[in-house]
Structure formats: C-alpha cells, structure tokens
Amino acid sequence: MTIAPSLHSSSAAWTDARLLYALEEVVETELNRHLKVAKEWMPHEYVPWSDGRNFDGIMGGDAWEPEQSKVSEIGRIALVVNLLTEDNLPSYHHEIASLFGRDGAWGTWVHRWTAEEGRHGIVMRDYLLTSRAVDPVELERFRMEHMSAGFESDNRHSMLHSVAYVAFQELATRVSHRNTGHLSGDPVCDRMLARIATDENLHMVFYRNLLAAALELAPDESLRAIADVVTGFRMPGHGMPGFERSAARMAIGGVYNLRIHHDDVLQPVLRHLKVLEITGLGPEGLKAQEELGQFMGGLDSQATKFDERREAFLARRQARSEK
Template identity: 85%
Template sequence: MTIAPARHDGEPGLSAWSDAHLLYALEEVVEKELNRHLKVAKEWMPHEYVPWSDGRNFDGVMGGEAWAPEQSKVTDIGRIALVVNLLTEDNLPSYHHEIATLFGRDGAWGTWVHRWTAEEGRHGIVMRDYLLTSRAVDPVELERFRMAHMSEGFESDNGHSMLHSVAYVAFQELATRISHRNTGHHSGDPVCDRMLARIATDENLHMVFYRNLLRAAFELAPDQTMAAVRDVVTAFRMPGHGMPGFERAAARMAIGGIYNLRIHHDDVLQPVLRHLKVLEIGGLGPVGLAAQEELGLFMGGLDDQARKFDERRAAIEARRAARAAS
C-alpha cells in the first residue's frame, strides 16, 4: 500500500485528509493492531463470574420475593455506579452502529468492529447476570432505566469525524476501565470486584488498540489529529450522559471516588497524552500549533478545577466524619 507523505494539514494551500483517505491509509495499522490484540486477549466465560447459587425468584409471574435494599451485598455508592456502568454497556447497539458507520464493515476495520462489539457484549451479559442473581440493585428500576436509555440511543458528540471518534475512544475506553475498577473497589463485594476487574482488563486492551491507532494518525495527519484531540479532550463526556438521572448519579460517583475531575485528569487524560507525547509533538502547522497550545492551557485549567474539587470533597468527608462521631 502506498501512503501519501504526512503533511501539515490545515496550512494555507494544503487540503485536509478525508475520512476515506485516512481509513485507507490506516488499514495496515488496524490489521497489525488487530492481530496483536487477538494474541494477547484471553478467552473468558461470563457465567464463571456470577454467583448463581445466590439466585432466587423475584416477585411477579414466578411468585418470588420482591427486591429490597437490604438484600444487596454492595454499598450504596456501589449500587449507583453499577447501574450507571451497566446502562452504559447496554447501549452497545448504538455504539456498534456509530463505529460501523464510521469505520466500515470490510477488511481489518470491519473485523475489528465486530470483534470489539462481541467483547463488549460480554460485559453487559455478566454485569446483568451478577446484579440480578445477587440482588444488588432494584431489577424493576434497572429495566425501566434500560428501556429509557436505549430508546434514546447514542449519538457521538464528535460530528461523525473518523479522527474525532478514534481520539474519543482512546480516552473513553480508559475512562470506562477506571470506572469499572473503582466501582469494584468500592462495591464491598469481592465477587463484584473480581467481575469488574475482568471487564476492566478488556477495556484496557481496547484502549491500547485505539491509542496505538491515534499515534499512527498523528504520524499521517498531525495537525488534523491534534485538532481532533483538542476537541475531544476539551468537550469530553462519558457515553452514558443521556441516561435517566445521570447528573445526580455522576455527582454521587464523584464524591464517592468512583470517577471525578481528579481521576479524569490524572488517570485518564494525562496517561494517554503523556504516552503519545501529544504536547511535545513538533513540526506542526498553524492549525496544529494552535490546537496544541489550547490543549495545554485546558489541561492546566482542569488541574486547577480538580484541585478545587479535591478541597470540596475533603470538606464534605470531614463534615460526614464529624456527624458520625457525634
């Protein structure tokens, strides 16, 4: 395959790479990363992570016992985060539609799209089986939330640009991994923690795939890719933002240490930016330089916001501790 030399896309007189051109130019990279992924990804069975012997019938047509909060083994913050995480996984059909439309269903791109979808599907399966079998959450509320969330579907914030989508998932897969791991740590149930650790391993491999693809995009179209990363980082939202009650749940998860500004800055954005040395890339044209400078300024501002959040969170925890002591 012959690939056009990298150019300062965005400079006067130089046209930008089209999505079709980038998809073609990155095909070999996708194939390489797909083969690497298939070698390191380990097969696992969702049913092995579910405590089936704990299960019993619910009320309704089976005449079982209605759900009650005291039946749950997980913490309050664990229940909130588990519902948010599962509802996010539930929207997989919309995510598949998004990336299949952008990346295509042919060649290495198509093989990856279907493989990624199959692996992500396991996450929703095992989480729902665990939640219902262990009675961790209210099954009626969960189903109503699922219906509402999936009825809305999901549409990317990224303007359906291929580069924006690659940049977004490079960060989002890591954010999802962090959210799952922290949910497990705060769940209070070792079975839940083990299950979410297994899911997080998949999410990390997905992040590596997209991060390596983003690196190749920087080599081909540095200015366009820098602008896409700037756009994604400065306007980042988790894919579950449209679910019922998300803002309130996100606030509870932030205070509870599941996912907040400090985690987003330190454990999601910084690791990807640092690994790719995004703020150190040279040879950029005017568009890329402006995006790189804006990105650096944004990260500094986000760190300041995270510091203020840390102070507010510490104050809240201190007040809670004082009330508990009294």
C-alpha cells in the same frame, strides 16, 4: 510505522476515506496484536448463581429490598450507571460501523470489539440480578428509557474525532469499572469488574496506538481532533436517567471525578502520545497544542479545588455520623 510516500499530501486531502485507507495496515497490525493477547473468558463463571432466587411477579418469589444487596450504596449507583452505559452497545456499534466500515481489518475489529463489549453487559446484568444488588424493576425501566433515546456521538462524526474519543473513553470506562469494584464491598463484584476492566484496557491500547499512527500521518488534523475531544469530553452514558445526580455521587464517592479524569485518564494518554512535544506543526496543529496545554493546566486547578471541597464535605459527614 512507515507511511507510503504517495499518501503524504496536503491536509486538505485527508478525508475520512483516505485516512481509513491509509490506516488499514495499522488496524490489521493492532487487531492481530489484540487477538494474541486477549484471553477468552466465560461470563457465567463470574456470577454467583447459587445466591439466586425468584423475584416477585409471575414466579411468585420475593420482592427486591435494599438490604438484600451485598454491595455498598456507591457500588449500587455506579453499577447501574456502568451497566446502562454498556446497554447502549447497539448504538455504539452503529456509530463506529458507520464511520469505520464493515469490510477488511476495520470491519473485523468493529465486530470483534462489539462481541467483547457485549460480554460485559451480559455478566454485569447476570451478577446484579442473581446477587440482588440493585432493584430489577428500576433497572429495566432505566434500560428501556436509555436505549429508546439511543446514543449519538458528540464528535462531529469525523473518523479522527471518533478514534480520539474512544482512546480516552475506553480508559475512562476501565477506571470507572475498577474503582466501582474496589468500592463495592463485594469480592465477587470486584473480581467481575476487574475482568471487564482488563478488556477495556486492551481496547484502549488498540485505539491509543491507532491514534499514535494518525498523529504521525496527519499531525495537525489529529491534534485538532484530540483537542476537541479532550476539552469537550463527556462519558457516553450522559443521557441516561438521573445521570447528573449519579455522576455527582460517584464523584464524591471516589469512583470517577475531575482528579481521576485528569490524573488517570487524560494525562496517561496524552503523555504516551507526547502531544505537547510534537514539532513541525502547521498553524492549526500549533493552535490545538496550545489549547491542550492551557486546558490541562486549568483542569488540574479545577481538580484541586474539587478535592478540597470533597475532603471538607466528607469530614463534615463523618463528624455528623459520630455524634
């Protein structure tokens, strides 16, 4: 990528407005690449409509019971978390549209991303209700509570912090969907979540490439943003009802935990960006680079301890089940 010489200036000049302008061409390039590789797909084709029947209530159908679900217990937990996360799309759209704007290539991407993400919520809800995978009453009550609270970014409302966050978050979502599908016990669910995960991976590539361009343009500021995001990372659904308990069960169940977060989310993005190999940094960039290295080493150690505790717990549970 070539940066216009006039845009190379002191770090104090890198306001969000200047960065948005400087990266507009990169956004346009990435948008065009995305549109070429993204494949159209129809949510209704991934839903087993013939399995559907009326619920109790005004339609006089059958009430939901856990044994009606084809998915595993961990699958149900993860599916609810994943769908409630997708449900807050209006808040996410507001966040990125406020930061990136609604004009030019930035605006086109914001609306395209929102449209693609909306498809994920549609197909997941249709699948869950048609297949009776989860309690529909509980799901709707959780949705109302979660969306009524809305979503506010942890990332200081800085453009660079937001780009860094979504680069990691999109990959985290892809991994969570993919693992949920594998552990669901239902091939239909697995196929649906694999389709969603493909979209999430394309979104990650868009933001990762944009972050790479930002690192070339403003390395110190970009590294500071990356370090802040990595060391304080939380999934966007952290405010949903019962999230901590669900997250703990997903961690033990192998959907998403410290080892997965370190190995399959943070490391691939950081390695691709070569953040620990960047030279010519100023004091702030060097400090952020050092923080990243120390944090990743500590996280790896924490993940190892978690793995050991998880294996011991699963062994005890298996032994109890065999008695």
